[in-house]
Each structure stands twice: as C-alpha cells, then as structure tokens.
Amino acid sequence: MRRMKTMRDMGEHAVIAALTANLNAAGDDCAVLPLDHEYDLVLTSDPLIQHVHFTAEAAPEQIGHKAVCRVLSDFAAMGAEPQYLLINLVAPPEQDFQTLEKIYAEFSRLWKLYGAEVVGGDLAQGPVLELHVFGVGRVPKGTALRRCGAKPGDCIYVTGPLGCAQKSGKQFTFEPRLEQGRALRESGAVTAMMDISDGLATDLRHILKASRVGADLDSSKIPILGTLEQALFDGEDFELLFTSPQAFDFPAIGNITGRTEELRLDGMPLNAKAFEHFRK
C-alpha cells in the first residue's frame, strides 16, 4: 500500500495550489470582487496560532496587534482601505479571561488608529489560543495593486528595512503600511505590489511567478536589519514590496528582468530557502 501524502510531505504552497486549483483564487494578498460602479470589494483572512505565530512569552497586546495588523497589511498591499473585521477566537477552557480582555483592548486601539472595526466573530473551545481575523474593505474600481503586473526594466522597491523581525519584536509592533499603500496606488505608477510576510526572497518569487518575469537584486541596496541572509529569508517584516518604472522615495533594491522566474542576487542565481508551514 502506498503511504498517504501528508501536509509535511507537500509543504504549504503545494497544498494551497492543489486545493485551490478548482477555485477562483488569484493568489494576491486579498481577493478582489466587483462591488458597485465605484468600488471593488476586498477580502482577506489570516490565522494567528499559539506555538506557530506566537509563543507563551508574547504579551496579550502583542498577540492582538499581530493578529489584526497582518490583515491590515494585506489591505495595504493592495492599496485598499480596510473597513470591517470579524474575529474567530479559539481558546482552551483554562484560558484566563484577562488575557483576552487585553487582546480585545488592542483591537479597540487599532480601530481608532486604522478605522477597521470589529463587527462580529465567534468564540469556540480548542487546544490552543488562536485568532482568525477576517477583513472586509474596498478599493476604487479596477485600481487594486496585484502581483501580476511587473515588467522587465521596472525598479524593485521596499518601504523599509528587512530582517530580524522575530528577534527584534517588530513582528508584534509593526505599523501596517496603509498610508503608503494608498499613496502608491494613487500614484498610478506601481506595476505590482505585495507585503513581505515570508521573507523578501520568497515573496519576490510570488511576484516573478505571477508576472512571468525575473529579478536581479543588488545586495548593497537592500536596507538590512542584521545580516543579508536575515533580510532575505527571515520574513514577518510587513513592509511593502513593489515594482515601478518610475522613481520613488523608497529604497530601490534591484530590477525586474525578462528571465522568467529567475531570481538573482548581484548577478548570481539565488536558491530557494524560506520558512514554509509544515516543512522543516
């Protein structure tokens, strides 16, 4: 008998690709659907799971911050405006209530800062603390920034320094780049955009695949926190990564090339290496 394939055998990206093959999932940070003559509807969801996305050392406010701001960062990546959040909270019976109160206080604080209001959700029992945040927002019709428009010759930009987001605690305190995302959309000059959650190298590959182009990064231009390797592979930076033929007041870290799906660093091919769920 052939052994069944497990999630560990396949890895996160292969499982997502196989499961969504029959669905209309574009693979952008958010799903974009027609809403009315003025706006498109923008939808996204992100899970935050104890022992995976945070540990017992994380403060309640940090957990709440990361859960909501990961979703807000997805909206920033499309140049979209978040409006409503629904949150499924999972907790074990022995979960102390005070921690949850502090998590929800952070939701209220973020609502005042970014305008995304928690309007619903659910509460259920489970083995560990989890927050599943679902976001609803909008973007002017046909203007959402996607991963598929990068062109050879475009410059590659990031909105801030990369690396060590887990070690430095930035993963729990980052500001979602909503303002920058909106301004970049309004510029009309951005060809592709996403946020950096899995690391520059992995996430840039998503743009290369969606746009059918290649890229050459210049290591001396990448704004680094820690080492170059950390900047390329750590992830959870939640800065925006975008391409444009125009000049912008952000670090330009390389260029889009015509060599489909080939990622180079200083002219040399860069091997795949990144955190991926289920694989070690």
Add this chain to the structure above:
Amino acid sequence: MRRMKTMRDMGEHAVIAALTANLNAAGDDCAVLPLDHEYDLVLTSDPLIQHVHFTAEAAPEQIGHKAVCRVLSDFAAMGAEPQYLLINLVAPPEQDFQTLEKIYAEFSRLWKLYGAEVVGGDLAQGPVLELHVFGVGRVPKGTALRRCGAKPGDCIYVTGPLGCAQKSGKQFTFEPRLEQGRALRESGAVTAMMDISDGLATDLRHILKASRVGADLDSSKIPILGTLEQALFDGEDFELLFTSPQAFDFPAIGNITGRTEELRLDGMPLNAKAFEHFRK
C-alpha cells in the same frame, strides 16, 4: 491572591458579552452594515474544530458540509444571500492530503448548489484540524431579519423538526434554509428570526432577550425527533426559528408574551439548560 477567571468559570456567552461590550456587535446571526443605496452588507464567521464540532469518525465531506452550511444557515437566518466565502484551514503536519481534497470537493459542490464561492483564505499549522469559514453576502437595504422585533401576541414558528441532530447525523447533512429565509423576508411579516444551533430553548431565549419579551411554548406542537428534551436542548438542528403575527405554513409552536425574558413550556417556567462552550 485571587485566582484568575478562566473561560471555564465564565462560559461562552458571558465571555462574548464581556469582550464585545465595547464593540458594535448586535448579537444577530450576521453583522449587517451599510453597503450602497440598494443593499446592506452581511458578514458572519463560524469555526469548526476537531473534537469540539466533529470527531475522527466524521467523513471529510461531512466536515466540509457542516463548516460551510453553518455559515450559510446564518445567512438564511437574516433572509440574506451569501456570495463569497474565505476559509482558514488549520491542520497538523501529519494531516493526510486526501481528506483535505475531499473537504474542498464538498466546497465546490455547495458553491454550485447555493452560489457561495470560496474566493480566498489561508492555510496554517496547528494541533488539530479546523476550518474557519467567513461569509460575505447581501440583503436588500433595511430588510435583514433580526432577533429584536418579536412582539407580544406573535406566533412562534420553526421550519422543521428538532432534536437528535448529532445522533441522527443531521448536523452533517442539513440543508441551510436559504430559500425559506428569503421567502420569509420577502413576506414582510416576520418580526424576528434566527437559526437553531444551540437548541430551541437556548436560541429562543436570545430572541426574548433581544426583543424584551417572553414566550410560552406548547410542547404538543413542537415537531420532535426523539424526545421533547432532545428537541428543546440538543441543538445543531439548523432550522429557522421565527415570530410573526401572521399565519404561515410552518409548525406554530407557541406565542410571544409580555413577560420579559420569561420562557414557559405549557405554562410552566422552563429552566436554562443547554450546551455552552467551555462549561460542562
């Protein structure tokens, strides 16, 4: 030192009430938000967690069915039309892929049946199999059926028989009452509506609280699968429970009274007893 309050001490409903005290959560099956001049936006989310909402004996198709149809039932309860779904899938690394394929095949089947399309979601590692389904839909402006409009003298109706939904397997095969929900909304004669997920007795209390009324149930009129106690307390029936001053071609099981939040069965007060997350 005072011992910290846990989820088990407080129970699901008290925790939800405390956490959402500062939020605009109306406590209906879905959140209803302004969309445009023609429609309101309708949002809901439901978790489905192994060992809580299903066991290892459940077939993959059953798991997928229950996860999505619980959300569709929330739309039915508002008289709303579901349009889009996002699904956060949580699974342990040893999860076999074939099970997930079968779950997603059920999503595709339900999409064709009920028109709610999976447009996004996420995949993450966790201790047990979980599906968090988020639903987006709409309802003609100002017409969503809520829990707060029941009036003394209204009849209380259910759309089908109650009880034994776990034992009979109905929890995994039920048809969300979308057509009935829409027809009831279009009748213009329904004063309050919700779906029965926690059991008739518990869910009717939600209507009594939201509407500031009481109810008197007639046990001989309740359509029963199993015993009267099972019909009152089992839950997961996913039939619609609604109130109206008009006659409908559904079982009329009692009347709304002016005795605020008092639930009677055959004229005698009915004590609270129901499944509640975190309490045993």
